[in-house]
Amino acid sequence: MSAIKYELIKEDKRSGARVGKIITPHGEIPTPIFMPVGTRATVKAMLPESLKEINAKIILGNTYHLYLRPGDDIIKKAGGLHKFMNWDRPILTDSGGFQVFSLSKTNDITEEGVTFRSHIDGSRHFISPEKSMEIQNNLGSDIMMAFDECVPYGADKKYTKDSLEMTTRWAKRCKEAHKNTEHQGLFGIVQGGMFKDLRKQSAEQLIDLDFPGYALGGLSVGEPMDMMFDLLDYTTPLLPKDKPRYLMGVGSPDALLEGVKSGIDMFDCVLQTRMARNGTALTSAGKVTLKNAKYKEDFTPLDDKCDCYVCRNYTKAYLRHLVICKEILSSMLVSYHNLYFTLKLMENMRNAIMEDRFLEFKHEFEKEYGII
Ligand SMILES: Nc1nc2cc3nc(NCCc4ccc(C(=O)O)cc4)[nH]c3cc2c(=O)[nH]1
């Protein structure tokens, strides 16, 4: 019996968009949903209470980072990641594959697993599918991700095919090594690079292994946006309708709208909080770069269409002042708004789908945001 269940509630008649709900041991998640990223057991500059205030339903943690620091053994001793970080709602943990390739200095990939040097102190480590499962079991996340190879953008077809076939073999090993199946669900990750026939092969092989949910990996890795959207449109409908679909590492408002239109249910991205720390806000009228001198005496809210705590209590002039002075509060307030804005966009998309006006909502948002 799986720890994760998905209920399809409503499908849009004119696109792949859909509303559903994911039931997990730590609570229910309305979909489509955006997951704030809490890489090292914290969503940067956000209190758990603030995350609840903005209605965050599920957050991400990272196997690679938590294995290196503080160590999954310590988090297990603390009673698991929920207890350690004081977050009692669902947590999804990425499996470490992507981070090993994108963060560590050197890595050697074999059928057995990946040997790499820590980006922190250069120490040597080895992660296999089994090791990734052990770490995620120790963390106690509600949704675990299979250990995969995220193929770099531009990899040739032979490499991509060999890699996706290894990722399938690794997924099988993950499923066999996964303990605690009644409390933690395990999602497979579709690879196949920029090749539609390989995406189909990867999806079919993983569907045969029967996971409670599926992610699209190997995207948002530097490919042109329209290439990602084209691959999304092709691959998403290949996945089972009765299981959640998760697009990893995505994304910006325009990508979220396209992903939902293709039938994606779950998203995560560090963009919202990373931009906030650089003083850039997402608003209904597009991006606002607060350092710009034009905001020096602008005593209007960040976004006059936003009803969040930040937009109700502070002005662009004040936020610009905090950013210029590199005050810690600037990261807190702009992160709060950027995450609220993104979670509100997902809620507005869910409502639009329920009322059969998703495509109209998408068009209106894109016009106001300046995408079209
Ligand atoms: N296990 C696994 N995890 C993944 C995580 C990903 N994350 C991305 N993209 C993130 C792109 C990204 C990176 C940084 C910023 C920023 O700093 O703003 C924004 C987006 N693509 C990804 C692909 C995979 C994948 O195949 N397998």
Ligand SMILES: [Zn+2]
């Ligand atoms: Zn706001």
